Amino acid sequence: MAQQTDRPVSTESQQIAVDAILDRANLALQRNKFAEAQKIIVSAEEIATDSAIFARTQIVHTKYYSFIGQLDKAASNIKKLEQIIPKDSPSYLDLMLVKAAVNIKKKEFVEANEALKTINILLVNNPERSNVIQAEYLKADLLLHTSNFEEAINVYKRILPELKEEKLFYFEAKAAFNLSLSYYKQNAIEDANTSLDDAMAKATSFGFTGIELDCYDLKYNIEKTLGNYELALEYLVRYNRVRETAGLSLAGQMSNPEILGTIENLQSENNMLKAKTEEQTSELKGREMYSILLFVLLTLLSLLTMSLFKNNKLRARSNQALEGKNSALIDERDRAQDAAKIKADFLSTITHELRTPMYAVTGLTHLLLETEPRDDQKDHLETLQSSGEYLLSLIDNILDFNKLEANKVQLESIPFDLKKRVEDITVSLGNQAKDQLNNLNLEFDKSIPSRIKGDPVKISQILINLVGNAIKFTKNGNIWIRVNQVKQIDDKCLIHFEVEDNGKGISEEKQQDIFNNFTQEGSSTTREYGGTGLGLAIVKNLIELMGSKVELDSKIGRGSVFSFDLWFELPDSNKFYEENSTKGYDHFKEVEEYPEYKKPVRSNSNAEIKPEPKINEENKESTTTPVAPSTQDSSPENTEDKPRSNNDVIAIKQATPKDLIAKKILIVEDNKINQMITRKILEGKNFDCEIANNGIEALGKIKENQYDLVLMDIHMPGMDGKQCTREVRKFDRELPIIALTAVTLDESEKEFYEIGFDDIIPKPFKMNEFFEKIQKAFTNYQIY
Template sequence: MCERRARLRAERLLEHARMELTAANQRLKAHAFSLSDQIIEQRAELQDMRSIAQELEGVNTQTAQELRQAHCVADLADIRLREAIETITDGFAVFDSAQKLVLANQAYLSIFDGFSEVTKGIGYNRILEICAYEGLVDLHGTEPGDWVQSMLARWALAQIKPHEMHFTNGVSVRLMDRRVPNGDYVSLVRNITRSLRYQAQLIDAQTQAEAAVQAKSVFLANMSHEIRTPMNGVVGMADLLAETNLNNEQRIYAETIRNSGQALVTIINDILDFSKMDAGKMDLYPEDFDLEKIIHEVLTLLAPAARGKSIELILDYDIFLPRHFKADPGRVRQVLTNLIGNAVKFTETGYVLVRAVGVHKSEQAQLVHITIEDTGIGIAAEHLEHVFSEFQQVEDATNRRFEGTGLGLAISKRIIELMGGSIWLESELGVGSCFGCSLHLDLAADAGHSFPPPLPSALHQVLLVSDHLISRSILERHFQSARVKTLTATQAAPALRLLGQHKIDLVLIDQDLTSDDAAQIAGMIEQQAPGCPAIMMCSAMADHAIPAGAGGVRHALPKPLLWRDVAVSICATLTPEQPATHAQPTLAVPLAPRNPAPDQKLLTVLYAEDNATNRLVFSKMVQGLDLDLHFAVNGREAVEKFTELRPDIIFMDISMPEMDGREATRHIRAHANGRSVPIIAVTAHALKEETEKMLSAGMNGTLTKPLRKADLLDAISRHSPAP
């Protein structure tokens, strides 16, 4: 029993031990599985770590390669920068914020050859001291210490200004310094030696060019004087010869000489004007003038040339356009003479129409358009852009029919532009041309319209006999503005029919009718309507052979017509008992009669002139006047004769031996009795500045050679003392 119990207890213990062993095995197995899982996980982590390590090792290798490549690029850039800086011909340097040299190219350092301390790390102040105290820089009398301080103070400025330095070896530089944001200084030393040398050469060339221009001007002025002096004899004598009794052939010769001489004088004037424009010395001299009168005077001047070709000259001045403006009338006249003269020259038949209209008006100025229309040869389209160029001619030089320098239009264009205007051209080959200019003209103080005198109240209906459409329409427009009805006819039969059908107060007859004779029409009108007054419009007053009152013709009007003259003539025709107060006075020289009264003395005239031909021309021009004429051959003799004669008027040549005209004028003005005597300069110098010198010397006016008789008589009339 005991054994059994012992056995059962042993079995139970064995079973319990077996169970514990099984449990321990289970735990050991679970722990083994756990360790296995940990090992697997750690192996995976280790593998990941190895992968990361391998990746990092690749990144480090790439970074190291990139870093080595960046160092290479930086080294290459530094080499290139240094090479680029070295290739700069100008000096280049960099200083740090402490003004110590960081780098500099050879061009900068070459100035300091022989000074080994000028290298990296040297201070800017020490560089300045070497320049100043070692005599490298021309200090222009400044003390070296003061110069160094001024240069250091320059770098202390907020904005460092450029500075020029001149080294004693002949090199000149311009310092251009900048302060960069990190405090460093960058200095560029520009070598300006060649620039200064070139600038000096330019100044020298400019001086020589100005001297050449001055010499050219003096040469042209002298040549003008030398040519005008003999031309005074040629033109003056031809003018006097034309007034004598000549047959037709002789008169043609005399007029040819005169016209050729005047053409030569015109060429001289063009060359002088072009020379002044080329030198930029043309000035304007504004004064009050009558624009309508100037246009009419130019047309009148060109009327003989137009009459020789049967060209109708027509003036159409806007009724509502003021007449009085302020500008340079001489230059306006010159432009008009060139443009209208060209129109007459290049027109063989037809008409030349000058039209002036106002485009825009303000309180002080008026925009005026002046057009010159002709029926001439016209200009081809390919030549239009060259017309206003210098020395240009529309015709080929080998077959040219019209002479000229080719300067007139170029000069006109420059004058118009100088006056602030513009000039243009429209043309068609074989049809004609239209030149136009636009000017802003200041209104004169009395710039009212200055209307012509009102037409007589008895004038209600006018018969206009003319076959020129444009001239006829212009007159009709003026009559319409005066509330006068106009009937027109182009031939005798229609004119006589209208005369029988209507009450006509006045007849205007154009002398240049195509199909009928104007004088015969005047006679027919007188027969059909006795007492009906008529006015003849004549292109050639010398050909108007109808005596006053014959054929009913009371007055003759010269063409081209000026409306104010037409109005004055109508007033004088219809109201002859009333003086025509608006009529323009004719030249009336206030001279003593040919047989003066005992208490009336002759006008004493003294003419100082060293050229015998000019003295002869002068004496012949005044031959018909009652003058006590005396001559002096130089300025000294003029002063002596003034003291002796006490002349009423003196004509003084400018260029004379011993004493010139200006000096003689000063001597006469210094005399007690010479302060009021009129002294007129007679000169071959046509330049404006020469005229100003004459007037400043005390002269009252000027006459330019070659003398024109009309100008001489006008000067005597205007400057002679009152009787």
């Protein structure tokens, strides 16, 4: 009875001990510690008296031969083990995994494929996740070695997250390296470098010296291919240093016949000892031998238990320390988040409050310039106007920067005319370019669809910052804006944007820093050119928000080229638009954007309607400042049954004082200074104006009187501009209402259009933009 109860315990304990030792051997092999691995495997073989357990040690011994390059010996071992190990045992699956790997190394691809088929059959009955993923890894390895790089890449990319989840760190690092090698074979150098850096980090972290050496070798080849010979030499030096440090010359010694003979002698002696032990064990039938063996096994189990207990105790202490540190980090994170919120709220509030006095500065300056001042007074007023515009630009940059930091920027996806957008930017920056004696050139690819779907405001913001930056650092030179289509796939197109100048250029050591917040090339640059260093930081963040990145190519004295690629969707309305629309169609006029609120248009019944101008386009346009939005030829031939855009109607005739005095505008504003300035600006153009001090008063006036336009301030006591507009839209959907707002952190343009506003004028006003948007409401007249 004692013998019957002892035997199962002995086998189970033996299995636990051998598995633990073999895990150490596998780790030593993965770290290229071959001599240590061999000793560990031999010790496992000495303990393994059970034939099934001994077979498991032989599978790891076969792995050892594969690692040191003795593939014939590995193959010989596999043939022997295939006859010994039952096909329905888990060990047979392990053997097949080793066999497939050895066949791939020996370039016996047909045999490797057969082994993989056998593995897939075995996995049906033993679908352990780690084995399934290893089989997928071997499949990708076979695809790589048979030059099926595309398929290999797809498999590696799919299994990498699963290898990480299963904590198969060696296979994860090896898969990352093989993915990089597959990219390299296809000349996808950038992707190869990215995956290779990941593989190198994992190999270095876990001490997988063989994979680390492979990474340095591939880095050497990549840099040599690119012509970076100094960098290639550096990786070669690192390769040799790691090889010497790891003592990998031992791997070469493993193939030395003398050493191999010694190893074989030791193995034969070990086998003889095992045979004698088995004979002695079979001869000893007494309980004394079994008691000794049981005592030895119980001693081993006790030692393992004590070791596990100590490890658990140390782990519990470490967990307590980590919990304390984690709690402290959470407190620090919360304090940092609170501080960031306070900073964001402060910047949002202060920039909003600065706009009210800035409106007085810019508005009064405009009014004084309209009074025909003396030449000396005019110079002072123009300087004041320029300074006000600069300060306004600074406020806008701070607000944009604050929105990006607070993650308040949301991308829109609406149809718009990219060509019109870029041309408008070129025209608006024309005078600034002339002041620096620069020529501003536009090259636009005609193959770009007439309508694309994206965020036109963010595109404008990016290009204005890049072109403005080029103008600032270029004098008496040229600036090029290039927009080209790279490719079009189904309902999407990839467009390449490029802004080039031949100005002073940027030094290599400063090219990365200039994209940081509040950073310029140097203090002398700040003193000479001014600015806050936020423009390029905003550009970088916006482009990354759109899923791309900005590239910079610059050298001192040659100039700079900023470029980026963006994907855009193609709306279904492109064909109709190309056949029926005219130039100058802006996205704010597109009813598709906000279909629940159609834009009302009130036109003068006495207006003279002339035929729509015909548009003439070339394949690519290159113009010099100032750039007109389009070249038009007033021909009556194609005027029948064509829709008319607002800009075409606006340009029909110049408004006379008599025309404009009949236009009645309601100014809804609670600030007395802003009331006075806005009223005087409009009355200077012969408009008839009335004032409402808040939303409640405005609502009463709109119900009692007929107005042609309402200029609605947003932030007012009692009833704000948003609520007032909602109430007006309940009974009048045709009255044009334009929002006057100093946009805050929590406001977005889309919200205004959804409420029912027809347009937005940010405060303080830029006069050209102010009158341009008012004239859209009076579509029959051009305001001068």
